[in-house]
Amino acid sequence: MTGAKHGFGRYSGLVVPWAAAAGVFAGFVGIVVLIGWQFRIPFLKAPFPATTSTFMAPNTALCFILLGLSLWLQRRKGGGVRSSFLGKACAAFVFVFGSLTLLEHMTGLDLGIDRLFFTRRLSDWTLVGPPGRFAWNTALAFVPLALALLLLDRKWKEQPLSEILALAAGLVAFFGLIGYWYGVPYLYNPAFVLRMALHTAITFLALSTGVFFARTEDGVAALLLSRDISGAIARRLLVTIVIVLPLLGWLQIKAEEVGIVGPEHGSVLLVCVAVTVLSALALDTAQQLRRQNIEREYVEALRLLAAIIESSDDAILSESLDGFITTWNKGAERLYGYTAAEAIGQSISLVVPPEHQEELHDLLQCIRRGEGVERHESVRLCKDGRRVYVSLTLSPLKDKSGRITGASAIVRDITGRKQAEKRIAHLASFPELNPAPIFETDLEGKISYANPSALRMFQSRQADAMLREWASLLELFKTGHERRITREVEVDGSFFLQEIYHTPEPGTVRAYLVDITGRKQVEDDIQQLNEELEQRVMERTAELAASNKELEAFTYSVSHDLRAPLRHIDGFSKILLERYSGDLDAKGRHYLEEVRTATQNMGRLVDELLELSRIGRQELQLQFAGLSSLFEEVRTELMKDTGSRQIEWRIASLPFVECDLTLMRQVVTNLLSNAVKFTRPRDRAVIEVGQMQQGIETVVFVRDNGVGFKMKYAYKLFGVFQRLHRAEDFEGTGVGLATVQRIIHKHNGRVWAEAELDQGATFYFTLDGSQTDSPTLNFISTVGRNDAGNTNSAG
């Protein structure tokens, strides 16, 4: 129903029936008048006294009947297209009739329509003028009214045509009515004699309002009947203006008649009063509007607040004083999981875990006392059974009189915060429980954090010194770009390693101390141990030196004590041989000879052993020496004893090396003498000396074509007293090669041999300093001191 849509309020039910009723009324009036004309009942024709008003013309009555019918037909309940059409037909007839009558009035023509109906009764026409013709203004009212009814549902530029037309008709009638009221003849009786009857005017007005109320969606009816301020204002204004203004006019006329005011004052009075009344009306209307505005703003504000609450992330809810939920916003739905429908009406203990129910009671008590609760942290229960940490803020809700009716609560989920707090506390416990002092100050030295260990440290006396030092550190940080300083400090007998960090943003200086007293102690201990060790080393070295000295003394005495008996043996046996050979037979002499040989052997052995031990004890006295020349020297020496032997010497150019000359000579002597010795069986001995490359090493070799040896026994070669040949074949102590090895090893070199039985032997050795990656050595070695190639010498 459109009435509900526009809020017609308490009048809505009257709208449409009023239109129909108006139509019925008009029709009724018309019928009554016609009955009056027909049956000649003057009262029915003119109910008002003749001084006030005249009668209604029969045509008028007829037109009224038709228009009334038209209105009723078009607006009756259950009226379909046909009745609507009929209604329009009636209206059309009246339109034509009225227009023609108006035409007659204006042109003076007589079209005969006046006498169409009730012709015989027209003899009762008492008025001047053509009988049967209704008044000029009546015609003027009929035309637009009929047209209005014809165009009842049409609009012209959004304005309802019928209403405009009805308004025109109504105005004409209104003028007539006012005229009757004021008793002013010309209003209802212009130049022409004929005049609109009073009841005609009334009926016109009724019909007009009927037309107004014929349209319900828009137009005057909608405006007047609307429930909001616009309807209220329209009603008030219209009623006031339509009634008050004519009233004032009437008052003026009456005042002038009675003589209270003169004619010229009357208008002034009228205007003043009218102005006053209308101004008051305007102001009152404005007041109404303002109140309406305020109300609207208030409503708007409320709506905004409601929207804010609804859209808030926090849960906002309200409860009654006994704890029943009255509102529940979306945030509450999200937090607790209950929808508004599920929550509203329930007790708030729905979301309170059992262990917190008591707290609920206390909170409501607070509210009853009128106190709010701010950020109370607690635990609540969700629909799915989860517990959440929340922060509650409760406020009492008061009604207009200040009485507390309930509480509003804002519930914020702080589970995240609580977890973060737990995490922070957990993290903070690390520095807090750290036995090492940790503290932080700002750049002015104000301590912003100190863990318990640091606080304890600050209490010690010497901490003051450290803190004073701290100030100078801060200066350093303030001026420079230092970010980190590491240093050692002593506090109260304990040593600390201090790591100091400077963070320019936000300007803090932090110190981590690590107790290094233990380390310091250990360092001291180590220092002490080192000193002791050095002491011991010195002692041992001294002992060693002493030991060496002892050994030398031993060697010394050995060289005396062992040799002496040997000499004696030799001496006496020789004397024996010489003086008493006559008393000895060949065998006796032989035995004595053996004794002498043995003695001499032992002598050699003693000498070589002494030599061997001496080498071991000695330090190398290194110098650069040419191996070529060394070999040459030794060869020359050995050649003295080789007699007539044929020996071919091939000594190639050999490198200059860094070595102990004396010892090296020994090596060369031993090697060459061996070569000479073991080539004795050969007719032509060939002894070759040269060098070759093995990787980065230079290897010197001595090769002979002597009797060689089995590689099987090669490992024995350099052993002390080890011999690979029989003594009667080749003399020797078995110490020579051992000596060579000892000397070569002392030079950090290597010595080895290869041989084949009866094919000769080759002895190789390297020295630490004979590597050819030294360019100098390389150059010198290739130049050599010996002529390159073979050196032949015989004998």
Place this chain on the structure above:
Amino acid sequence: MPEIQILLVEDSPQDVELTLDVLQGGNLANEIHVVRDGEEALDFLFCWGSFAERASGPPKLVLLDLKLPKVDGLAVLRAIKSDLRTKAIPVVIMTSSKEEQDMVSSYHLGANSYIQKPLDFDQFRVKVKELGLYWLLVNDPPPPSAFVATPGD
């Protein structure tokens, strides 16, 4: 008492016998006096102790072994060569040691000669004969005035 030609300072009896054997072969035996240690040698040379009554003058040659009991050979050498009464006496070190240090010390202390006793008896015999010949026959001995300690020397 006839003049002592050679003073042999040697502690080993075998060495004494061998040396005497060689020296006797050269007919020099009667003029050899043997002392068996350093102390006895010094007593003899300086006329101390049991040799206080020694009538003869300084020997023509001292054959001095190095390894001696009581007083070492080098000490004896030092004593001989630092006293004007005995300094001029030719001292020949006869020892089995080949140690360089011994040679250096001996020569530094003023030994007139150093003989290393070879192991081989033949070689030994040759050496001793020759040194005896040299020092007793070839060499001109110092005159008696060389053995007087006068102030101002």
